[in-house]
Amino acid sequence: LPETSRHSLAIIGAGPIGLEAAALALELGFDVHVFERGEVGAHALAWGHVRMFTPWRMNIGPASARLLSRHGWSAPDPAAHPTGAELAERLLSPLAATPR
Numbered sequence: 001l002p003e004t005s006r007h008s009l010a011i012i013g014a015g016p017i018g019l020e021a022a023a024l025a026l027e028l029g030f031d032v033h034v035f036e037r038g039e040v041g042a043h044a045l046a047w048g049h050v051r052m053f054t055p056w057r058m059n060i061g062p063a064s065a066r067l068l069s070r071h072g073w074s075a076p077d078p079a080a081h082p083t084g085a086e087l088a089e090r091l092l093s094p095l096a097a098t099p100r
């Protein structure tokens with residue numbers, strides 16, 4: 001086992017940054033626990049009707065993409081601009097639903 005498996009990591013918040021950090025920490029072998037006070041992607045859902053100024057290719061962290069690609073995820077069009085709700089539904093919820 002990697003050295004880091006002996007270390008637990010607590011991440012507060014299942015937003016895009018917390019989940020990317022969790023995905024990378026899993027790769028590094030940490031025992032990861034994400035704590036979310038509301039629902040996954042709560043912040044993005046709060047402005048869910050707003051279309052983002054950044055396209056998908058800027059909204060998906062590399063560790064998130066690697067994790068999701070191992071679970072049959074179909075990546076969105078990199079040039080398209082999601083709404084906040086689409087960010088939560090197409091990226092954050094699938095990340096949180098991965099077995100690990």
Ligand SMILES: Cc1cc2nc3c(=O)[nH]c(=O)nc-3n(C[C@H](O)[C@H](O)[C@H](O)COP(=O)(O)OP(=O)(O)OC[C@H]3O[C@@H](n4cnc5c(N)ncnc54)[C@H](O)[C@@H]3O)c2cc1C
Nearest residue numbers: 013014015016017018035036037038042043047052053054
């Ligand atoms: C209208 C609007 C449009 C935006 N458009 C863009 C854009 O186009 N491109 C872009 O890059 N950024 C955009 N942003 C900014 C983007 O939303 C943030 O940079 C991003 O959400 C930050 O991610 P995060 O994971 O750090 O935090 P958040 O997304 O805020 O997630 C934090 C999470 O932590 C949870 N939480 C908070 N406190 C606790 C606690 N004490 N215990 C447990 N859980 C807790 C919350 O419920 C939430 O789920 C926009 C923001 C707004 C408001």
